[in-house]
Amino acid sequence: MTKSDxxxxxxxxxxxxxxxxLTVLLLVMANVIYSREPKETNPNVPKQxxxxxxxxxxxxxxxxxxxxxxxxxxxxxxxxxxxxxxxxSTDGKTIYEGLCHSCHTAGVAGAPKLGDKAAWAPRIxxxxxxxxxxxxxxxxxPDGNVMPPKGGMPSLTDEQVKNTVHWIVDQAK
Numbered sequence: 001m002t003k004s005d006x007x008x009x010x011x012x013x014x015x016x017x018x019x020x021x022l023t024v025l026l027l028v029m030a031n032v033i034y035s036r037e038p039k040e041t042n043p044n045v046p047k048q049x050x051x052x053x054x055x056x057x058x059x060x061x062x063x064x065x066x067x068x069x070x071x072x073x074x075x076x077x078x079x080x081x082x083x084x085x086x087x088x089s090t091d092g093k094t095i096y097e098g099l100c101h102s103c104h105t106a107g108v109a110g111a112p113k114l115g116d117k118a119a120w121a122p123r124i125x126x127x128x129x130x131x132x133x134x135x136x137x138x139x140x141x142p143d144g145n146v147m148p149p150k151g152g153m154p155s156l157t158d159e160q161v162k163n164t165v166h167w168i169v170d171q172a173k
Contacts, residue, residue: 085155092167095160099151104168110145112172120172128169132162 001009086095096104096114103111112119123131136158138149150156 085153085157085160088157090157090160090163092164095156095164096167099153099156100164100168103151109147110141110143111147114168115171117172120169124169124172128166131169132165135161135165 086098089095101114103109104114107113112123134147136150139145139147150161
């Protein structure tokens, strides 16, 4: 090997050594910077953990247990009442304007239009109980008419649906 080759190998080795040291230095700096970055946390983890480790049942303990069970039932009833559509309103017009008008104004999927006496007459002839049943359970007519159960809003109560059907029928009389 000539002197110029030896010089090249030595300089090339120094260059590789320098690049290796620079690489290690950059890795250490990246690790230091990353370790100071706060970890991302899911805010729902405590709720999920509490739900996962909650007891599956309770023990009846006489009057104390009865009071606790009654309080839990009242809380559940209150929570269920807050989930009722339209704030629990039983006004048929309010429910129609909030939900039913989208299909019964334009006649979507064969829905009879509000106030169309000719379209409503055969349906009214079947009886209000049948109309209410179809509105609650849903209906698919022989001519392709479709009515989803509770107008597609399962949070409606049967009483709300019944009052809305009565209001719609009153508009067609």
